[in-house]
Amino acid sequence: MAQQPVELPDEPPAAVSAGVGIAVNRPGATAGSILQDAGTAMYAAKNRYAGAGHA
Numbered sequence: 813m814a815q816q817p818v819e820l821p822d823e824p825p826a827a828v829s830a831g832v833g834i835a836v837n838r839p840g841a842t843a844g845s846i847l848q849d850a851g852t853a854m855y856a857a858k859n860r861y862a863g864a865g866h867a
Contacts, residue, residue: 831858 817825833854835846 831861833857 818828833850835849
């Protein structure tokens with residue numbers, strides 16, 4: 813997870829974070845199964861990050 817403050821004119825800074833899920837294309841995998849694997853990886857990483865006290 814990366815986190816960077818965003819400054820907007822006439823507004824207080826806002827914290828923005830982003831996460832990425834990565835999946836490997838296996839023989840016989842469909843586009844849907846690859847997207848599902850990427851989503852699962854992203855949420856697992858997000859939960860590890862939050863579990864480390866970065867919620």
